[in-house]
Amino acid sequence: MQETFTDATNRFHATLNIVMQPLESKFLARKMLLENNSRIAVMEGAKNNLPDTDAQKSAECIRELASGLTEKDLLLVLISGGGSALLPAPAPPMTLQEKQDVTRKLAAAGATIQELNTVRRALSLLKGGGLAQCANPAQVVALILSDVIGDPLDLIASGPTVRSDSKPEEVWDILDRYKLSGSLPSSVKEVLRPHYGSQVKEQPEVVKDHVLNVVIGSNTIALECASRKAVELGLRPVILSPGVCGDVRSVSRLYGVLSRFACSPEKEPPPELAAEILQLGPEVGVESWDLCRTMNVLVEEKKEGWGATCLLAGGEPTVHLTGNGRGGRNQELALRVGLELSSDEVKCGAVFLSGGTDGQDGPTEAAGAVVDRKLMEEATSQGLDIDGFLTNNDSFTFFSQLSEGRRLLMPGLTGTNVMDVHVMLLPPSAPRDFQ
Template identity: 35%
Template structure:
């Protein structure tokens, strides 16, 4: 049986994205209509598509505002959609966050605040705490993105510099009922880390935030230092009575998307295994580990006999040391290719399920058994490009970028390897 491996990888990725489509996963989780008003607010790369799904299935009047990344907007009839910057916040996101806080204030016990949260909301809900300038948050955001901090560390800092994240949106809404529907883009599906948990009590502290900044040597302004030294800046904690009327629910998660992709592989006649849905670490290191697992399949038939498919998810990081055009998924794929060294006939795809690999226009990239040879013929030194964080440029030359445009959902990174032969 002949299999189009490139087509199969793309079909698996699409299945993973489709499994988290808001139109499919939001409606079943909608709460009952309240006696009073329904105010819809939210943030994230999937926020606009989640708002559209609510409008399509809501029985009654509603109003509200959600903020999403530039280019990820969808026109809604009753819910205003604002576009803002990601991953570094801008004034559009800051204004939208302040308006969201205004919309949930002054409500009654008969009213419902329906909060729609997805990955990217941390940058998009950019309402600096009192005394902190947006420029401070922008500077710290850039430093955190460049230093290789993982998502929990970044969000610990973000929560403590915000007027809306780390549970503060929820505590602005009483006595109204608050129901949050979240699409998970974080390892472990920790609700407090999805968009920095605007409606979830925060277990991290100001001391934790300072420790992260110190760990990575990130300089802070005098205003930020004063804020983090003030007890009044601490986030609301578990047990706070203001969360008594708050419900947080996951409507889509990475595991379900990986399972959907695995089914596509099995339907094509290939055994598959999910290595994990919460794999973190430096993208190039994770690529080396995945190459080792693929080699184990080819050499020893473990954990699967070849041909087989290995699938994983999670969120890698990149410590930027070079000046190239990167993206964590493209960097993972280039590292995997170098480590595999054309052995075991490996085909692989890694892509962000939101359609954007970092700040570039691609979702990710594809590795073929011929990638290293083609790169050499094109005069590309792949190891030098990897050292320069320039994986994007490699796959652009080889025409192996995965370009989808915005997918209007986000359940983190998707990775799949096809191991087709023995050494």
Template identity: 45%
Template sequence: MVKAISQAAIKSVQPIQMVQNNLELKGELLKVGKGNQQQVIDLTQKRCHVVAYGKAVVGMVAAVHSILGEKIVSGIASIPTNIQKALIANGAQDLLPGPDSVVQLCEGAYMNIPDEACLNTSIQIEELICQLSAQDLLITLTSGGGSALLCLPIPPLTLDIMADTTRGLAKAGANIVELNTVRKHLEILKGGGLASLAHPARVVNLILSDIVGDPIDCIASGPTVTDTSTSADAIDILEKYLTSQQIHPVVMDVLKRDLKSEMIRPQAEVAQVDPLNIVIGSNSIALEAAVQACHDHKILSVLITSSLCGEAQQVGRDMAELARRILQGVGDTHYLEGLFGDTLDMSTEMKTSLEKELQAEVQKSKKDNTPLCLLFGGETTVHVMGSGKGGRNQEMCLSALISMEEFSLPDDKVVFCSLGTDGQDGPTDAAGACITPQCMLGNSLNARLSLSNNDSYTYFSELHEGKNLLRTGLTGTNVMDISILLVRP
């Protein structure tokens, strides 16, 4: 059941439909966006170019090509290694652009790590945009994963230095906003750099968001968005998480000399370029589809948050505690009190309203003997202390599993799953995992050792021959994670 709900959520944010909802061509007039955001661009005597980067942009390119066709004169897309093969294997070849598309699809960044392939693609993108004039329209397509796939370090920085820096920050627990703030000041195209180099061309950016709150300056590190952060902010982040010995001296030199400002136009000029940035898809849309799927399956549901964050192990423990409270609580139980940290940092009125909704649905579930589905969206972090293999969703599930067994929760009363909507959780071939309280077969010691070593993937691979892992393959979209807690009070 939870797998069907998660599949409905992922299906709702497939990129082709998201683009078609926000891009319409009538004659020579291109309508971009919806409602108050909509702008109309006259394409008469305009040359159209496409630049794309991210895990979900293959389908976005296909959609733009289906709308603009021969009006596109050139284009380059930086996409994940093997994604075309994966889409075909999953029967999603409709996400691939047709053979007459002029947009080059260039694969790279294997396991979401920048490599020579995506570096070469980024150089080609830089060369393309630097040739544009006022007669050109540049349509950029942005999705999660763009930070890795659009990677052009400021000399003398190298890919290895960038990889060591971002890997060190991620292992120390830096969140995606902090990571991308550092990247903006160490790379040419990020933090408004792409828009600056494309001047004086008109720039339109369609975005699939993979960050809580949809901050457009952080998604893929904001290549077309004026950067309000400073190199001093990047230094503060580095010093917050890393020792001086862990920070490469070249990194500090680039930041202290603010070399990026010497390579592109000042941020004030980026603002004058005035790119049109529109978020066309987000985690909230996927959660709404999950709510509808619950309704279709006659399951009660409560959307708890689209801003789930925090350390994955702690969030997993909170999921187990929430299930315990629902199974053992009474009508006036404050089910969410003290759980999920800053995720539920909302006004008193909003939190009271959410608690009342949850209390009502729990009582209805008990009365009608109907499952209750609690929905969460967002993205947690992992503080890497071990040498194992896994991802934030698998780590959250393993942590929840250990706590559920501690609470002796009945196996037929709780199901929990968490997965990345892109189909890849960490450097693994799994999107996430799905568990019930007793599925560890009493081997709690091994589970705890695996969790302390950040080795959730190995644990779930060996448990029940890997049947608890969710392997969706690359999905062609990316709007953070979906977590589903199904309880039968």
């Protein structure tokens, strides 16, 4: 049975539930609190994702608990993003303050999470396999929620149960790269001395056999779930990649060109669009293979008229902050994609959503936003200057003021962070054939 374009478009909007459903309950955080008299103790710390003395005390308790285990015990460890700040155990003689200074300076200088956590591992008693080492000879099972692209076990939360093989020279290279090695306190230099590790945290090979690390949540898994939901809703899903990164400007351009490619009236989209998509690949962390596979699905859809397509991707793009407005990378990405979709070249009714799976985009109350080609017209009619908001990184204010916040995604905190999810709903390529 053939469907009308309007049916397909209505289903697009219904499909926003794909990401809304897992993020649904506003009260999830409260529901997650323990009942009175629970045998589980909760220790809070690391406010605003910065290690503090509360987190250090919890880390010390965890270290004591793990150190007292025997070969008859099983230690279950749940590891999520944010774990690096939640488990600070500075290697002596370094203080928490000194360790914090180094990581803060590195982050401010633009170090990647890979670089940051390589340094953190070297300065900590519990990171880089230190927790598993403390628990030896007990069995350790670590259940891991990945918030790092590619799910590298040694980097997620700085790998408390994953033996680190990095050498002190690697750490020095990173510190040199960000011009920090000259100003390090003597305690940090002491910890990074070549033989420091062998005295304090050398890990016997046997630790490996006692530890099972399992990724139980990741962006890939989130995209697979969304893809199944799309099928249930009668859409054709295609997963582009769980590794989208790079500047939001390049990422938004990619989605703009992909929508143009999908919506071009010709059965074979213009080759210059395919060329631009492939050229953007390296800037946004997407392999040529994944781009070609996705373009093939879009072309097949045109030729065979399968109906509406749900393009899914995820990862963690970056925003180069130039202003002092309120926003987050998802809202800024959505705003930029909205501009792409509003441009004259694009005639199709694609709908784009970008949302943080933790339910919070940067320091705002929203998780992200939903846009389509009507964005520009809507903003202009309400006297909102998109370029001005973008220059000031003020995407949350923009979306709050636009149509009473109707385009904001406000699911509330979800309790889980597997980075961001992007959904682009593409209507059947030749609507007139479906009327």
